[in-house]
Amino acid sequence: PDTHRVKLVEVGPRDGLQNEKAVIDTSVKVELIERLVKAGLRDVEAGSFVSPKWVPQMASTADVLLSSQLSALRSTHGSSLSLPVLVPNARGLSSLLDLPGQDSADSPLTREIAVFVSASEGFSRANLNCSVAESLSRLEPVFATARDKGLKVRGYVSVVLGCPFDGRVDPRKVGEVARALKNMGAYEVSLGDTIGVGVPKGWDGVVEACEQKGVPAAQLAAHCHDTYGTALASILHCVSRLGIRTVDSSIAALGGCPYSPGATGNVSTEDVVYALAASGISSNVLPDPVAAAGEPWEVLGGESGHGERARRFEELCAVGDWISAQLGRENGSRVGKAMKGR
Numbered sequence: 001p002d003t004h005r006v007k008l009v010e011v012g013p014r015d016g017l018q019n020e021k022a023v024i025d026t027s028v029k030v031e032l033i034e035r036l037v038k039a040g041l042r043d044v045e046a047g048s049f050v051s052p053k054w055v056p057q058m059a060s061t062a063d064v065l066l067s068s069q070l071s072a073l074r075s076t077h078g079s080s081l082s083l084p085v086l087v088p089n090a091r092g093l094s095s096l097l098d099l100p101g102q103d104s105a106d107s108p109l110t111r112e113i114a115v116f117v118s119a120s121e122g123f124s125r126a127n128l129n130c131s132v133a134e135s136l137s138r139l140e141p142v143f144a145t146a147r148d149k150g151l152k153v154r155g156y157v158s159v160v161l162g163c164p165f166d167g168r169v170d171p172r173k174v175g176e177v178a179r180a181l182k183n184m185g186a187y188e189v190s191l192g193d194t195i196g197v198g199v200p201k202g203w204d205g206v207v208e209a210c211e212q213k214g215v216p217a218a219q220l221a222a223h224c225h226d227t228y229g230t231a232l233a234s235i236l237h238c239v240s241r242l243g244i245r246t247v248d249s250s251i252a253a254l255g256g257c258p259y260s261p262g263a264t265g266n267v268s269t270e271d272v273v274y275a276l277a278a279s280g281i282s283s284n285v286l287p288d289p290v291a292a293a294g295e296p297w298e299v300l301g302g303e304s305g306h307g308e309r310a311r312r313f314e315e316l317c318a319v320g321d322w323i324s325a326q327l328g329r330e331n332g333s334r335v336g337k338a339m340k341g342r
């Protein structure tokens with residue numbers, strides 16, 4: 001049983017990298033996942049089986065899943081490790097199911113897939129080339145096959161707080177789409193603020209609308225991009241006030257959706273881990289909550305800068321530095337930058 005208050009889902013290797021223009025070596029993608037797992041993440045999106053014409057960067061997902069390093073991680077961590085992949089349609093799921101080893105009962109390549117739909121028509125067209133209703137009906141066979149094969153399915157709803165094409169999004173529409181995903185069999189629905197315009201007050205309405213449609217906060221996740229710098233405020237609100245227990249984040253704040261013009265990366269994993277721990281909220285990455293809530297020095301290892309929690313936190317921040325250097329980018333995590341200066 002998950003005794004931690006907040007579960008982090010690391011989306012860096014998928015959401016973080018899918019928008020990168022230059023082709024990233026499979027070995028870098030694999031090493032990123034390895035480092036993230038070593039730093040304590042246990043739910044790490046490994047890629048997506050989407051059309052390579054639409055998102056060329058994810059064309060290597062099969063090679064990532066089949067790598068010997070991921071196989072070693074699966075042996076070490078067993079079913080406590082989840083390496084989900086996104087699939088947009090039945091074709092994507094077949095690509096996964098056709099891979100050697102995916103049919104293993106003990107240790108399949110992945111035990112979980114994620115599907116994605118939009119709360120607005122404009123974004124649905126741009127991201128999936130079909131209407132919201134069509135996207136939901138296309139997912140019916142995907143859910144049916146997943147059920148058959150014993151795969152867990154996570155559902156995403158995009159643009160829950162605003163759409164780059166249609167503008168304001170009605171929270172009731174978010175609730176309806178979340179209910180449709182749950183009714184088809186999604187164990188959790190991740191609410192995507194794809195363009196990062198959300199603020200805490202906006203999340204009140206969205207979560208309430210989902211609850212009214214029968215999807216309780218405990219089955220929701222917050223997936224915030226940080227375009228306007230409000231992601232962390234929204235996340236702390238979702239966790240401490242609204243009952244959300246799962247947060248998606250991306251190491252070094254990598255990312256952005258290729259079909260969401262102007263949107264930046266996800267909220268950074270380092271920032272979320274720091275803010276939760278220093279607020280006295282335990283997570284699966286730093287399970288030992290800081291005794292006195294509101295005590296940042298406890299997370300940073302006291303005045304001396306030492307301690308087990310601080311060591312693990314530094315290890316996480318080092319992953320962000322490493323991938324930023326690999327991509328030739330400045331580290332997008334505020335906390336990551338601050339830790340470097342300490």
Ligand code: HMG
Nearest residue numbers: 049050051054088091092127128129156158159192194257
């Ligand atoms: P389409 O062009 O309408 O589909 O795209 P199509 O059926 O006409 O297929 C076009 C070509 O793609 C064909 O190949 C198909 O065989 C192939 P061709 O005959 O031209 O050589 N194809 C595929 N290839 C590999 N894998 C597949 C697949 N399906 C078809 N699964 C489609 C429709 C859904 C395929 C396309 O729109 C697509 O791939 N979209 C995915 C876009 C995407 O990956 N977006 C990013 C992920 S979602 C996200 O980031 C948001 C999230 O983070 C939450 C948030 O922040 O909001 C999750």
Ligand code: MG
Nearest residue numbers: 015192194257
């Ligand atoms: Mg996203």
